[in-house]
Amino acid sequence: MTGTLEVRRVSKRFSKVDAVREVSFSLPEGETVALVGHNGAGKTTLMKLMLGLIRPTSGSITVLGDDPAAGEFRARRQLGYLPENVSFNGALTGQETLAFYARLKRQSMRAVPPLLDRVGLTHAANRRVGTYSKGMRQRLGLAQALLGEPRVLLLDEPTTGLDPALRQSFYEIIEELRSHGATVLLSSHALTELEERASRVVIMNRGIKVADGTLDELRRIAQLPTRLRLKFSAPGIPDIPKWLRPIGDLRQVDRNMVEVNVAPEQKIDVLRQAVGLGSPIDDLDVIPPSLDELYAHFLLTQETAR
Amino acid sequence: MRNILIVARKEIQEGLRNRWVLATTLLLAALALSLTFLGSAPTGNVGVRALDVVIVSLSSLTIFLLPLIALLISHDAIVGEMERGTMLLLLSYPVARWQVLIGKFVGHLSILAFATLLGYGAAAGALMATGVTIDLESWIAFASMIASSVLLGSIFLAVGYLVSSLVRERGTAGGIAIGIWLVFVLIYDMALLGLLVVDQGQTISGGVLNGLLLFNPTDAYRLFNLTGFANISSFSGMAGVAQNATLTSPTLLTALFVWVVIPLSLATFAFSRREL
Numbered sequence: 082m083t084g085t086l087e088v089r090r091v092s093k094r095f096s097k098v099d100a101v102r103e104v105s106f107s108l109p110e111g112e113t114v115a116l117v118g119h120n121g122a123g124k125t126t127l128m129k130l131m132l133g134l135i136r137p138t139s140g141s142i143t144v145l146g147d148d149p150a151a152g153e154f155r156a157r158r159q160l161g162y163l164p165e166n167v168s169f170n171g172a173l174t175g176q177e178t179l180a181f182y183a184r185l186k187r188q189s190m191r192a193v194p195p196l197l198d199r200v201g202l203t204h205a206a207n208r209r210v211g212t213y214s215k216g217m218r219q220r221l222g223l224a225q226a227l228l229g230e231p232r233v234l235l236l237d238e239p240t241t242g243l244d245p246a247l248r249q250s251f252y253e254i255i256e257e258l259r260s261h262g263a264t265v266l267l268s269s270h271a272l273t274e275l276e277e278r279a280s281r282v283v284i285m286n287r288g289i290k291v292a293d294g295t296l297d298e299l300r301r302i303a304q305l306p307t308r309l310r311l312k313f314s315a316p317g318i319p320d321i322p323k324w325l326r327p328i329g330d331l332r333q334v335d336r337n338m339v340e341v342n343v344a345p346e347q348k349i350d351v352l353r354q355a356v357g358l359g360s361p362i363d364d365l366d367v368i369p370p371s372l373d374e375l376y377a378h379f380l381l382t383q384e385t386a387r
Numbered sequence: 388m389r390n391i392l393i394v395a396r397k398e399i400q401e402g403l404r405n406r407w408v409l410a411t412t413l414l415l416a417a418l419a420l421s422l423t424f425l426g427s428a429p430t431g432n433v434g435v436r437a438l439d440v441v442i443v444s445l446s447s448l449t450i451f452l453l454p455l456i457a458l459l460i461s462h463d464a465i466v467g468e469m470e471r472g473t474m475l476l477l478l479s480y481p482v483a484r485w486q487v488l489i490g491k492f493v494g495h496l497s498i499l500a501f502a503t504l505l506g507y508g509a510a511a512g513a514l515m516a517t518g519v520t521i522d523l524e525s526w527i528a529f530a531s532m533i534a535s536s537v538l539l540g541s542i543f544l545a546v547g548y549l550v551s552s553l554v555r556e557r558g559t560a561g562g563i564a565i566g567i568w569l570v571f572v573l574i575y576d577m578a579l580l581g582l583l584v585v586d587q588g589q590t591i592s593g594g595v596l597n598g599l600l601l602f603n604p605t606d607a608y609r610l611f612n613l614t615g616f617a618n619i620s621s622f623s624g625m626a627g628v629a630q631n632a633t634l635t636s637p638t639l640l641t642a643l644f645v646w647v648v649i650p651l652s653l654a655t656f657a658f659s660r661r662e663l
Contacts, residue, residue: 095662132479134663154481162479168472172404173397184393185480209404225476 084109085233085264086131091140093126093288100126102288103140108264110232113255115275116268117376118285124268125165127285128235131266132162144233158186161231165238165268167222171211175202175221178210182225192228199254200224201247215242223251227258234258234265240274252278272372284379291383296372303378305370306330306342311355312364313337390482394490395497402460402498411456411498415506418448423510438525439619441510442532446612449536450605453503454543455568460495461547462564464488465658467557475663484659488552492544492651499540507533528616538643539608543568545650552658575603597634601642611639 084107093101101123108114116124129135130142133149142149147156169178179193197206200220205213210221219242226234234255240248255278259265269275272282282299284292292299314337330342343351355362370378402408422444465488468474477487511529515521547564554560579599583591600606613619615636 129475129663134475134478152483157479157481160479162476164472164475164479166472167476169476170401170471170473172401177400181393181397182480185390185477185482187481222476 085145086266087141087143088127088131089141089143091127091130091137091142093123093130093135094138099288101130101137104285104288104290105140106283106290106293108266110264111259111262112281113259113265113267113279114281114283115272115279116266116283116285117272117275118268118270119380120270121287122285123288124285125237126288128162128237128266128268131235132160133157156233158229159232161226161228161234163222163226163234163236163239165241167218169210169218169221171209174207174209175213175217176206178221179224179228183228186229188229196224196227199227201250216244216247219243220247223254227254230261230263231258232263234263236265236267238268238270240269272376275372284376286380286383289383292379296375299375299379300370301345303370303375304345305374305378306344307348307370308368309341309343309351309355310334310366310368311339311341311362313361314363390486391490391493394482394487395492395494398491398494399497402494407460408498408502411502412505414456415452415502416509418452419445419507419510420513422448423513436525437514437519438511438521438529439616441514442525442528442612442619445507445510446532446536446609449503449532449539450609451572453499453536453540454572454605456502457495457499457540457543458547458564458568460498461491461544462551462560463557464491464495464548465551465654466554466560467551469663470557478663485655488548488651488655488658492541492548495544496537496541499544500537503533503536503540507536524616528612528619531615532612535608535611535640535643538640538647539604542604542643542646542650545647545654548654549650549657552654552661571603571605576606579603593633600634601639604643604646607634607639607642607646610634611636611643615639 086108088104088106091101091104092099104123104127116127118124126135130137131144131149133144133151136150145156145159147153149156173181175197176193179197180190183190183193194203194206197203200223202217202220202224205217210218213221219239223236223239226236236255240251243251255265255267267275267279275282279296281295282292283290284299292302294302332340334340341351352365352367354360355365399408419441423441465474468477478484507529511521546567550563550567551560554563583596600610
C-alpha cells in the first residue's frame, strides 16, 4: 500500500538525543491522523523530516511520491504546514504577509481575501501582524497553511491558543479539506485535545511509535476497565459483592455509593446483575475510559516494556 | 529567480515599514549635507573643485558608516529569523535556502543603494543649488564613489550574513558584527600603521603591503576613491601615494568584488548545511 505520505523505518539522531527511532507509518488520502505525544516525543521532528527541513539519520520518507529532502519543489507546492508557535514578521499587515506566502506558492493574489475571510481575519487584514493576538496569529498561520488547496496538511499543535468557538470552526475547515481528499496530520500533546476528530491516532513516546490505530481499535487493544458508579438508598453495601459476583476492584465513595472497575467483557454481565430484580441499587453511572486514560495506558505499557 | 525577487520584495517592504530605509537615508543625507558645507570651510575652497572635496569627505564617512549600517541590517538576517521562528515556516515553502539568502541580499542591497544614492545625491544637489559649476570628471568620480560605496556596503552585508548563518544566537551575531566593524574600520589600519613604523621598511615590501591593503575591504575602497582620480588624490593628500601606487583601480575593484562573492558563498554554504 502506498499512501500520500510514507514513513519507513525512520530514525533521527541529534548530537546526543535519539529524537525519532525506527518509526514507520503510511497515511492514505482523505484521512485525518493525529500524532499524539508529550513534548519531546518526536512529533515536531517527524514533521520537519516530512517537510525535508532535516534529513533522517536512517530510513526514508516519501511525500506525494517525492523525497522531501531532495530539493524538489513539486510536492511542497501541494503541502501546507502550520508550525508550533507560528510567528510572523510584525511589521507587515496580515494581508501583505499572506500575499507574500501566496506568491511563493505561485498562487493568484485573488486567493488571499477569501482565505482571510475563511479564518475570520478580514476585519484585521490591514493591521500590522505585530498587533495581533495569539489566536489571530494562529488563524493567520492556518490561512497560510491552506494556501493553494494543499493535498497534505501538517499541523503542529494547531489548536493551542484557540478559544472553543475557533477550535470548532478550525475542525470544520479541516474536515472540509479532508473530504476533498487531503491528508491531514495533526499533532497534539493530549488525546483529549482532538475531541475524537481524528479517524486514526499514532501515539509517540520518546521517539518511538507506541500505538497506531483508530480510537476504537486502541480502546480494544488497551482493554481498559469501564467504571461503574452505583448508588443505594438503603445501607446495603456489604451485600454488593454478592449481587455483582466477585469483583476485585471495589471502592467505597461515600456511605451509599461505590465504584467498581469492570473489564470490557464483564461489563454487560455486571450491568444485568446490577439492574436485575431484587437489586438494592437505586441509580448507576457508566463511565467509559477517557481518552486521557487511554493515552496514559499506552505510555505506561511502553515505559514498562523497556 | 522569481523566488529571489519575491523574498527581496518582502525585505524592502519590511525595510520601508520599520523605517530602516527612512532612517538610513536621512542619516546619510544629513551627514553628507553637513560635510558638504562644513567640510569646505577648512580648505577654504568652494571653487571649481567643490565636488572633489565632497568626495574626499564622503568617502571617509562611508568607511565608518556604511559597514556599520550594513552589519546592523544583515547580522540578524538568518539567526534572527530562526530565533523568531519565521524561518521554519519560510523554508517549508517551495523556496531553496540559497534563494532566501540571495533574496535578502538583493533586498538589503536595494535599501542600501537607495539610501546612499539619495543621501549623497542630496549633497551634490545642494552643491549645484549654490551655483557651483561641476565638470564631467568630478561627476564621474562622484558616481564611482557612490557605486563603490554601495559595493562596500554589500561586502559588509555578505560578511553579516556569514556571521548570521554560523552562530546560534542573535546576541552572538551582534557582538561579532561589532567586532568585525571595529577590526576593519579602526584596528586594522592602526595595527598596519604600527607595523610599518616598527618595521621601518625592513621586511615588509611593497607587495606585502599591497596584499595587506587588499585584505581589508575598507582600505581597498579608500585607495580606489582617493587615488583613482588625479584631482581627488591631490585634495586628499594621497597624491604621493597615488604616484607610487601599484594597485590599479581594476585590481581594487576586483578585490572588492571578491570580498562580496566569497563571504556570500560561504554564507550560502553554511546556511544550506544548517539544521533547523
